[in-house]
Amino acid sequence: xxxxxxxxxxxxxxxxxxxxxxxxxxxxxxxxxxxxxxxxxxxxxxxxxxxxxxxxxxxxxxxxxxxxxxxxxxxxxxxxxxxxxxxxxxxxxxxxxxxxxxxxxxxxxxxxxxxxxxxxxxxxxxxxxxxxxxxxxxxxxxxxxxxxxxxxxxxxxxxxxxxxxxxxxxxxxxxxxxxxxxxxxxxxxxxxxxxxxxxxxxxxxxxxxxxxxxxxxxxxxxxxxxxxxxxxxxxxxxxxxxxxxxxxxxxxxxxxxxxxxxxxxxxxxxxxxxxxxxxxxxxxxxxxxxxxxxxxxxxxxxxxxxxxxxxxxxxxxxxxxxxxxxxxxxxxxxxxxxxxxxxxxxxxxxxxxxxxxxxxxxx
Numbered sequence: 406x407x408x409x410x411x412x413x414x415x416x417x418x419x420x421x422x423x424x425x426x427x428x429x430x431x432x433x434x435x436x437x438x439x440x441x442x443x444x445x446x447x448x449x450x451x452x453x454x455x456x457x458x459x460x461x462x463x464x465x466x467x468x469x470x471x472x473x474x475x476x477x478x479x480x481x482x483x484x485x486x487x488x489x490x491x492x493x494x495x496x497x498x499x500x501x502x503x504x505x506x507x508x509x510x511x512x513x514x515x516x517x518x519x520x521x522x523x524x525x526x527x528x529x530x531x532x533x534x535x536x537x538x539x540x541x542x543x544x545x546x547x548x549x550x551x552x553x554x555x556x557x558x559x560x561x562x563x564x565x566x567x568x569x570x571x572x573x574x575x576x577x578x579x580x581x582x583x584x585x586x587x588x589x590x591x592x593x594x595x596x597x598x599x600x601x602x603x604x605x606x607x608x609x610x611x612x613x614x615x616x617x618x619x620x621x622x623x624x625x626x627x628x629x630x631x632x633x634x635x636x637x638x639x640x641x642x643x644x645x646x647x648x649x650x651x652x653x654x655x656x657x658x659x660x661x662x663x664x665x666x667x668x669x670x671x672x673x674x675x676x677x678x679x680x681x682x683x684x685x686x687x688x689x690x691x692x693x694x695x696x697x698x699x700x701x702x703x704x705x706x707x708x709x710x711x712x713x714x715x716x717x718x719x720x721x722x723x724x725x726x727x728x729x730x731x732x733x734x735x736x737x738x739x740x741x742x743x744x745x746x747x748x749x750x751x752x753x754x755x756x757x758x759x760x761x762x763x764x765x766x767x768x
Contacts, residue, residue: 594736625713712742
């Protein structure tokens with residue numbers, strides 16, 4: 406592989422192994438791997454297995470590190486660094502990484518299954534990290550249009566309707582793209598099923614659209630544990646996905662009466678250990694907050710139940726990758742529990758490839 410590459414490989418294909426081999430090919434004298442905190446140990450183990458040397462740090466630790474030149478740089482889940490570099494939306498992570506690659510020219514490998522999360526700027530930022538600089542105004546004019554909106558005082562730049570189709574040739578030009586189906590002779594099918602849950606009418610006195618949406622969406626979640634228990638009669642192991650932290654904790658209380666339950670959300674410590682225990686368990690529920698869909702294996706599970714979905718396309722796609730990996734291919738089933746118009750609105754928006762924005766929700 407080249408010294409600078411963007412690997413857009415589908416989840417479960419083997420990006421970690423590819424990075425280890427790439428580093429071992431004369432680039433690991435003093436290399437750096439940046440990854441999510443919960444997979445630091447996983448990376449250290451993989452590097453050791455492939456007899457490859459590198460310093461592994463979490464994203465948060467990387468932000469605190471002094472800028473220095475490394476023999477090579479590997480960025481896992483690189484899309485988390487893909488905020489716009491030339492607008493007000495630049496994140497702290499993106500700023501630190503951009504500062505590093507501008508200061509020092511070094512071999513750089515970017516790994517992500519989802520390079521484009523919600524805006525054309527995502528790909529533009531990733532290309533900048535590789536030294537591929539496309540004038541940001543040219544990029545803006547190609548994929549955005551200046552529009553007036555009722556809720557804005559001034560006109561603003563919004564992605565064009567067809568931007569996802571139009572950006573594909575650029576992605577294919579600069580990225581190495583590999584799908585799971587490209588790597589195996591046969592791939593078992595995926596089954597998806599929508600289950601409607603009855604819920605009582607809901608009335609809100611809140612005026613702000615975001616507050617009204619969140620209130621009603623949480624209300625729609627109240628009876629879903631019954632359907633999960635029903636699904637649990639068909640499967641020994643069930644991955645349960647929920648958006649709200651309080652919902653994750655409530656589901657643990659409800660489902661614990663049936664079998665062992667493992668729970669992971671943003672406030673839980675030792676997430677990697679919990680996920681490994683669930684992976685090894687013979688029979689359990691694993692409840693994961695919808696925003697934590699990257700960086701773990703759940704291929705000993707054959708079904709996932711989306712009780713309340715993440716508002717972000719990237720989180721949804723990443724979560725679906727967990728159930729089937731290159732070393733353990735099998736049929737999988739995804740269930741979507743729909744209890745009202747809020748559930749439906751999030752689902753339909755995500756299926757269209759767009760992030761859901763509660764403030765723009767209309768009854």
